[in-house]
Amino acid sequence: MKAEQNKNRATLLISCPEKPGIISTVSNFLLEHQANIVQFDQHTTDPKAGMVFMRIEFDLSDFDASYDKLQEDMHQLGEEYNMKWQLSTKRERKRMAIFVTKRDACLMELIWRVKSGEIKAEISMVISNHNDLREIVEREGIPYYHIPISAETKDEAETRTLELLEGKVDFIVLARYMQILSPEFISKFPNRIINIHHSFLPAFVGANPYVRAFNRGVKLIGATAHYVTNDLDEGPIIEQDVIRVTHRYTAENLKVAGSHVEKHVLAHAVAWHVEDKVIVHGNKTIIFT
Amino acid sequence: MKAEQNKNRATLLISCPEKPGIISTVSNFLLEHQANIVQFDQHTTDPKAGMVFMRIEFDLSDFDASYDKLQEDMHQLGEEYNMKWQLSTKRERKRMAIFVTKRDACLMELIWRVKSGEIKAEISMVISNHNDLREIVEREGIPYYHIPISAETKDEAETRTLELLEGKVDFIVLARYMQILSPEFISKFPNRIINIHHSFLPAFVGANPYVRAFNRGVKLIGATAHYVTNDLDEGPIIEQDVIRVTHRYTAENLKVAGSHVEKHVLAHAVAWHVEDKVIVHGNKTIIFT
Amino acid sequence: MKAEQNKNRATLLISCPEKPGIISTVSNFLLEHQANIVQFDQHTTDPKAGMVFMRIEFDLSDFDASYDKLQEDMHQLGEEYNMKWQLSTKRERKRMAIFVTKRDACLMELIWRVKSGEIKAEISMVISNHNDLREIVEREGIPYYHIPISAETKDEAETRTLELLEGKVDFIVLARYMQILSPEFISKFPNRIINIHHSFLPAFVGANPYVRAFNRGVKLIGATAHYVTNDLDEGPIIEQDVIRVTHRYTAENLKVAGSHVEKHVLAHAVAWHVEDKVIVHGNKTIIFT
Amino acid sequence: MKAEQNKNRATLLISCPEKPGIISTVSNFLLEHQANIVQFDQHTTDPKAGMVFMRIEFDLSDFDASYDKLQEDMHQLGEEYNMKWQLSTKRERKRMAIFVTKRDACLMELIWRVKSGEIKAEISMVISNHNDLREIVEREGIPYYHIPISAETKDEAETRTLELLEGKVDFIVLARYMQILSPEFISKFPNRIINIHHSFLPAFVGANPYVRAFNRGVKLIGATAHYVTNDLDEGPIIEQDVIRVTHRYTAENLKVAGSHVEKHVLAHAVAWHVEDKVIVHGNKTIIFT
Known part of the structure; x- marks a missing residue:
């Protein structure tokens, strides 16, 4: 618990309407941005017409090079899929x-x-x-x-x-x-x-x-x-x-x-x-x- | 749990106004009636002017000889101390x-x-x-x-x-x-x-x-x-x-x-x-x- | 709980060595087989050199047409990624x-x-x-x-x-x-x-x-x-x-x-x-x- | 919980071999010493030949006058009934x-x-x-x-x-x-x-x-x-x-x-x-x- 915070780690929270392939879309997006997923949690209220919620922890091997770009591109992805999302890093404590x-x-x-x-x-x-x-x-x-x-x-x-x-x-x-x-x-x-x-x-x-x-x-x-x-x-x-x-x-x-x-x-x-x-x-x- | 019910056992529940010596009174009463106390629980809401609650499990070595008398005498004790009380035996299941x-x-x-x-x-x-x-x-x-x-x-x-x-x-x-x-x-x-x-x-x-x-x-x-x-x-x-x-x-x-x-x-x-x-x-x- | 079992639902359990992009790989595989993911759980023991465990529940819109193919192709995927895996359907109760x-x-x-x-x-x-x-x-x-x-x-x-x-x-x-x-x-x-x-x-x-x-x-x-x-x-x-x-x-x-x-x-x-x-x-x- | 400790309160713990009338004996002893019982707990391991354990909290209306005498007399009672006992007051914190x-x-x-x-x-x-x-x-x-x-x-x-x-x-x-x-x-x-x-x-x-x-x-x-x-x-x-x-x-x-x-x-x-x-x-x- 007291271990040094992982400086390359970030967390992405997403809420959006259920849509087939949404997990592929998000995991591919992260892969393209050199993010290595460490923990992936998901919950669907109704596979037909419900909401899907995701929490993804990932590491960026070259954080400084890729984080800003990832954040920027999330805006576009978010709009496309009607997402509410939140991205935070472990670099700064709340x-x-x-x-x-x-x-x-x-x-x-x-x-x-x-x-x-x-x-x-x-x-x-x-x-x-x-x-x-x-x-x-x-x-x-x-x-x-x-x-x-x-x-x-x-x-x-x-x-x-x-x-x-x-x-x-x-x-x-x-x-x-x-x-x-x-x-x-x-x-x-x-x-x-x-x-x-x-x-x-x-x-x-x-x-x-x-x-x-x-x-x-x-x-x-x-x-x-x-x-x-x-x-x-x-x-x-x-x-x-x-x-x-x-x-x-x-x-x-x-x-x-x-x-x-x-x-x-x-x-x-x-x-x-x-x-x-x-x-x-x-x-x-x-x-x- | 499946053990034979103790045929000589009875339980007495008492609620009454707190009064100094009430535990002596009740335990002496039981002793006089040849009751051997097996479990004694008590709770006082306020030692000055509250209520006292007692639950006493006891065995009667000669149940048939002493139970009716005990029950009869409880009426008198109950009146004297303004008790609500309830006496039951393990002879009959509820x-x-x-x-x-x-x-x-x-x-x-x-x-x-x-x-x-x-x-x-x-x-x-x-x-x-x-x-x-x-x-x-x-x-x-x-x-x-x-x-x-x-x-x-x-x-x-x-x-x-x-x-x-x-x-x-x-x-x-x-x-x-x-x-x-x-x-x-x-x-x-x-x-x-x-x-x-x-x-x-x-x-x-x-x-x-x-x-x-x-x-x-x-x-x-x-x-x-x-x-x-x-x-x-x-x-x-x-x-x-x-x-x-x-x-x-x-x-x-x-x-x-x-x-x-x-x-x-x-x-x-x-x-x-x-x-x-x-x-x-x-x-x-x-x-x- | 007593609801009719979903006849189009299957569950995939996977254990394999951690590898970047593994979640993309699996979710893309399922998407290609017309599987709609309903629940996705994952656990990584160590993002660097550990094991990754996944449990995925998904629905197949045309179960009869696609299940056998999916099962067959899993063998290949499993070998490629050194997976232990288990696929089961809700069609038959254990x-x-x-x-x-x-x-x-x-x-x-x-x-x-x-x-x-x-x-x-x-x-x-x-x-x-x-x-x-x-x-x-x-x-x-x-x-x-x-x-x-x-x-x-x-x-x-x-x-x-x-x-x-x-x-x-x-x-x-x-x-x-x-x-x-x-x-x-x-x-x-x-x-x-x-x-x-x-x-x-x-x-x-x-x-x-x-x-x-x-x-x-x-x-x-x-x-x-x-x-x-x-x-x-x-x-x-x-x-x-x-x-x-x-x-x-x-x-x-x-x-x-x-x-x-x-x-x-x-x-x-x-x-x-x-x-x-x-x-x-x-x-x-x-x-x- | 922060209330002033009751300066007239004491606690008596007793372990002794089961004996008919033991509760009468102890409660009468306390009554004779002007102790007003506030809480009485008891446990018997076996009513025939077991041990009986008691915990009694009581108030002494005139603590200074009666406590030492009570303590002294407990020695005698304890010997008579083969008791292990412990008496403590709330006057001094442990x-x-x-x-x-x-x-x-x-x-x-x-x-x-x-x-x-x-x-x-x-x-x-x-x-x-x-x-x-x-x-x-x-x-x-x-x-x-x-x-x-x-x-x-x-x-x-x-x-x-x-x-x-x-x-x-x-x-x-x-x-x-x-x-x-x-x-x-x-x-x-x-x-x-x-x-x-x-x-x-x-x-x-x-x-x-x-x-x-x-x-x-x-x-x-x-x-x-x-x-x-x-x-x-x-x-x-x-x-x-x-x-x-x-x-x-x-x-x-x-x-x-x-x-x-x-x-x-x-x-x-x-x-x-x-x-x-x-x-x-x-x-x-x-x-x-």
């Missing part, structure tokens, strides 16, 4: 901003996994509407910005936030960030804001979900990581998991158990996003793990 | 009726586990509003009753059902029974009707939940077993579990995956009910496993 | 023989999943060295052969077994079959005999593993499904799982818990084998699920 | 020393859970045969001692270690400590040294287990936490868990996956030890969770 409020579990998990090399990204900054987590962030050498938010200052706060992010961040992780982002803000980072929230069976809508889960005697506590859309907590799901609990758990114990599921689910979602393993189609995801 | 519609997975799982001795109960009868599952039931030597139900005949059908159950059944399992029982019917079997239903995070209320779970791209499919109350699907939860799914699952695959979780969750819930391991308090359960 | 001794859980699970359509295969026969399970097999309309085995009659029994299997069976499932097959027998079904056995952490070699697991107080009980090789219990692993247990489980309870894991692990392994989702390479498997 | 070598995952998990209050203990010191982890320990304000060990200096190093521990430590956690403790050292902390090690099904004895697990294509990677005895990796098991892996995991990936299981399994084991939820009997544990 840069994330982490938004937090006061709870530290998810934040710490992300910092750890970045340090250990499990999440191959950089944390450009942490932004919070509170100052509580400053110390544990700054001692890791990560910039921490305190941007308080109230109903009156929300617009201004988001403007300030966008200025901080400008040119420094590829995606955002809401690691238990207890503020709702505006549609304008979200539109700047389509499918590039990852949120984590607790999940229950059944769902407990409204305030104090852990108290209500406790009162209902649930046997499982869950968490869901998803991309943020304007529909609160309703964006495409990236990962989910649960943990088993018993009648001996207090509402507070449930919360702690929940925070463990949350941090792992979020860490997986972020790692997959960073490694370009997620394709969003409509309101769902294809995860090539 | 008798269940299974209600089904057309799907066989949960039904078959229950039949199997009863045959293998994992669920220490008897299946007195299977009742269905359809005839589809008759053969696989009757070949096991279990009576199968077909009671069709329509909006007009519902009252009549429930009356007929109650007549069949009369004196022959201790509890009911709804093993994917696609009819809603009336409050009158439910009131005849308080905390003695177990239902199983699929569960999702998030919840998908309304028709075709599997199609909607598919469209949302959920990563987990779950199931919840609970006691039936008048509040549809909202009774005390006995057991829950989930199974992991991927984008490759069709809506139909999700349904099949769901049926596997359902049958195991239901089997656990029924086994615990049969072994008197469940205490219901308000809308939640204490499970002494 | 036929399995199930070998059992006295325990029924794994056998019943397989029968059920075949009936429900989850395992898309046929059970041609059940062979046992005992008569205990005859009734539950025959009532499903499946032939049951009793072939007793002793040290003296082993050779003869295997010969008789091979005669029964001859031309009627594509693979064998040892569903808790308590006899060891001879190397000669195994060599007739390379990577086509699936076994299930219990697994513990740590391993308990020798007699009475459940008693020893009980004495050691293990917290997990596991099962492993694998292809049978001459190295007892050491063939390529197809699937594994565990179940959580506590100090309250007796050795007998551990055994029952174990039988639940065993049957599910075995059912998954058989389903994947039937759907050509398993490639064996050396002593390990690549599972394309 | 103090642990963590032994590490170079890997940080388990260490960091323990530090975090102590800080968050999930593990209600104190970390008195970290001892390592290397200096690699000094910084992340010292910045938490925890003393870090570097005690190098070679074959020649082992005795001396253990002596030095014992001096450091003397009077400052209640138990030891080997958080991926790659040295073997001598029997003399272990005898100083009976059932008070917790170790974590990776576990596989099947077991891979000897060097490079992850490489060998990779070569065998295992589908699960596990971890076991246990008390250290002279029998290497064979002491009483406290907790175990596994994580699912696939053919895409390199040996290095397996190691990372393993480190996640290890840290959670170890954290649970330590938490249970700290909360006096573990009774050791022979080579197995009873865990009252």
Whole structure:
């Protein structure tokens, strides 16, 4: 995991309407551009009239000579086949901003996994509407910005936030960030804001979900990581998991158990996003793990 | 599991307000009645002013001589301490009726586990509003009753059902029974009707939940077993579990995956009910496993 | 899952040394033979000098016209690229023989999943060295052969077994079959005999593993499904799982818990084998699920 | 979880031969000493001639007045009933020393859970045969001692270690400590040294287990936490868990996956030890969770 990143490796994600020969077309295209395919994943929703999704990792033996040309030619191929596509290299790590409020579990998990090399990204900054987590962030050498938010200052706060992010961040992780982002803000980072929230069976809508889960005697506590859309907590799901609990758990114990599921689910979602393993189609995801 | 049932064993379930010395009181009571405690489980919600729940398994060396007296004296103890209590012996197996519609997975799982001795109960009868599952039931030597139900005949059908159950059944399992029982019917079997239903995070209320779970791209499919109350699907939860799914699952695959979780969750819930391991308090359960 | 099998669908499994352009080569080959790729999975052990594994599901619009030619031409392609390959169609279901001794859980699970359509295969026969399970097999309309085995009659029994299997069976499932097959027998079904056995952490070699697991107080009980090789219990692993247990489980309870894991692990392994989702390479498997 | 510890609470663990009335005896004893039982767990191996294990949490309304007397009288009760017993209060947190070598995952998990209050203990010191982890320990304000060990200096190093521990430590956690403790050292902390090690099904004895697990294509990677005895990796098991892996995991990936299981399994084991939820009997544990 800590191994030197392969500097000649790139990843291509493609979504397009199903068409006979599409795999030949794409693999021939890559071969012509001196790309050696290392991993090829594909999913078809319906062989007759559906969508096809591909994720291809490949090495370019002479990266500098061929990458730009490949990227340029992809535009043409993409148009021809009505593709949504995304090409990225392992030369530069993705840069994330982490938004937090006061709870530290998810934040710490992300910092750890970045340090250990499990999440191959950089944390450009942490932004919070509170100052509580400053110390544990700054001692890791990560910039921490305190941007308080109230109903009156929300617009201004988001403007300030966008200025901080400008040119420094590829995606955002809401690691238990207890503020709702505006549609304008979200539109700047389509499918590039990852949120984590607790999940229950059944769902407990409204305030104090852990108290209500406790009162209902649930046997499982869950968490869901998803991309943020304007529909609160309703964006495409990236990962989910649960943990088993018993009648001996207090509402507070449930919360702690929940925070463990949350941090792992979020860490997986972020790692997959960073490694370009997620394709969003409509309101769902294809995860090539 | 198939071992001969201990004919001298009984189980006592108690719920009562917390009171200092309550464990001494109960254990002394049992000792005075020549009961040898084999397993003692207890749970306190709040040592100051909460409820205490106990489950005690014990052997009576001279069962015939002492059981009736013990039962009689429990009434007095129960009144004194404001107890809800339940005493049962392993001399007689609990008798269940299974209600089904057309799907066989949960039904078959229950039949199997009863045959293998994992669920220490008897299946007195299977009742269905359809005839589809008759053969696989009757070949096991279990009576199968077909009671069709329509909006007009519902009252009549429930009356007929109650007549069949009369004196022959201790509890009911709804093993994917696609009819809603009336409050009158439910009131005849308080905390003695177990239902199983699929569960999702998030919840998908309304028709075709599997199609909607598919469209949302959920990563987990779950199931919840609970006691039936008048509040549809909202009774005390006995057991829950989930199974992991991927984008490759069709809506139909999700349904099949769901049926596997359902049958195991239901089997656990029924086994615990049969072994008197469940205490219901308000809308939640204490499970002494 | 119960949907009509696609009569025009085939599956191609390939293992060969890594070579630039291999994916183009294979996808072009299929395109030239009018094959429309529905699912394409690939795994490379090492892009420089490793092995590449592929699983391709495809539809042939005019199956009868093109399948034989495709199969014929694959021989040439296979030789050219030093491929091990396997081509199968969904026109004919794989036929399995199930070998059992006295325990029924794994056998019943397989029968059920075949009936429900989850395992898309046929059970041609059940062979046992005992008569205990005859009734539950025959009532499903499946032939049951009793072939007793002793040290003296082993050779003869295997010969008789091979005669029964001859031309009627594509693979064998040892569903808790308590006899060891001879190397000669195994060599007739390379990577086509699936076994299930219990697994513990740590391993308990020798007699009475459940008693020893009980004495050691293990917290997990596991099962492993694998292809049978001459190295007892050491063939390529197809699937594994565990179940959580506590100090309250007796050795007998551990055994029952174990039988639940065993049957599910075995059912998954058989389903994947039937759907050509398993490639064996050396002593390990690549599972394309 | 971060709530103020209840200063009037104590926990009593008892192991003794089964005897009719033993629960009455113990609960009456506690009642006579003004102890209000908050949680009572019990397990009997065999009601006829087995062992009985109890864990009792209780509050003393006037702790200072009654605790010493209760403790004194327990000696007498213990002798009378041939009990092994252990009494502890929540007034003082248990103090642990963590032994590490170079890997940080388990260490960091323990530090975090102590800080968050999930593990209600104190970390008195970290001892390592290397200096690699000094910084992340010292910045938490925890003393870090570097005690190098070679074959020649082992005795001396253990002596030095014992001096450091003397009077400052209640138990030891080997958080991926790659040295073997001598029997003399272990005898100083009976059932008070917790170790974590990776576990596989099947077991891979000897060097490079992850490489060998990779070569065998295992589908699960596990971890076991246990008390250290002279029998290497064979002491009483406290907790175990596994994580699912696939053919895409390199040996290095397996190691990372393993480190996640290890840290959670170890954290649970330590938490249970700290909360006096573990009774050791022979080579197995009873865990009252």
